[in-house]
Amino acid sequence: MVDEALTRIIGFQRAAVRRQAEEAAEFPHGFVALCPSFPYSYDHNLVVLTGDEAPAGVAGLVESVLDGTGVEHRLVLAHSARLGDQVADELIGAGYSHSVNVVMVLADGHGPIGDSGQVRELALDDLRPIDRQLWAQRLPDAPAEVPDQLADRRVLRRSCADEVVFLGVRDSRGAVVAHADLYLDHGFGCAQVEDVYTDPGHRGRGLARALLAEGVRRAAEAGCPTTFLVADAQDWPVRFYERLGFTPVTRTHLFLRLPG
Template structure:
């Protein structure tokens, strides 16, 4: 499968996943916005997603997107605009920066290797076990946040169950029984995404994430996924870790956030 086709399928998967999990969707120039009134502070559940844009001659692309974000997210305390066309994202970046947005550039990566034949088994985590882990990890990340914010950030995971035919929460344990690394696996219509790979700080550098990834790749292959992909920060070290596991870059996407 050509890389440009893989990139289009991966981006299409992300868009469809966001739509299926969102209680509310509205059209915006070049794309759509997803909204979830249950979790108004969740960036990922309340955002604009833009694939391409043909601005009117009298208005720049950046101005159109900035206005769309203000309108669609008017009752939210944040603005998040995801631009999934690299050229468009690069072009609008200066205007977004001037408007007070921080930019993140991510790399869409596809698996090019061969899944292990007998990988270590990852444990299936149900919501009852996953929720306390999410609360704990969000509390560590946001020590000053009110309890209701932490609870909301953890509870929103339930919406992911509507995003794909197969939505699996997986983890591997340390010898003491604690979940050392965890991640999500989504599979739909022959495409698989690995998302949310997380290793507890006290467990890093011990091979747990590698074992988890090997198990997820084997599971995706068993589900007959023709494309296995993930999205990694283009400027951070995990992309190199994924590269060593057999992932290769397909293209860049951009996210602009103002809080």
């Protein structure tokens, strides 16, 4: 069952990258996905490695496939844990930073994980000011167009699955204080809960649990056999997700080299 779920998940993840791209090109060991309209979005201008074995000279290969694209950074994604392990030393030696995410799947037959009665659907316009503020805080020295563009790129997420829903919780004044994305894809039989965030002033009130509970409820209602999320392997939410019934099943690797 785990192998079947992994096949669904990796297939969906790769398809989601392609669907969000304005341009995509295949090469023997993977593909390039580009969004020239969003050059500051590293997540939308990247190389995805596929296959079972690492290509020889992967750092040089990345340079060759991105040559002439105008992309100044380098982001390499490996959804396969084994493939990521194989290329890590070479890419790190070439000046890339390395981060690892853990893919966590909800156990088969798991029931409701909490009360989601306060969760509602949100529109893109509800989330843009929140996204922009968060990016401005994370990148305080960046020009204004950078957080603007990183907030605007959320529109691309609407194309990554058959159904994309932005979920949120509002306070008594109507302000959005917690939100998450839900991607439902019937072709791959997957549901992903992504980008779970709670405003610092409203943490500890069960809002993240409520968002996840609503995502799980909708996934079951849609008949998706695999519900999963992705979390930073070194961060505390992994333990929180485990308590809710999510189990780590694999790792994905990200390698980033900044411009300059």
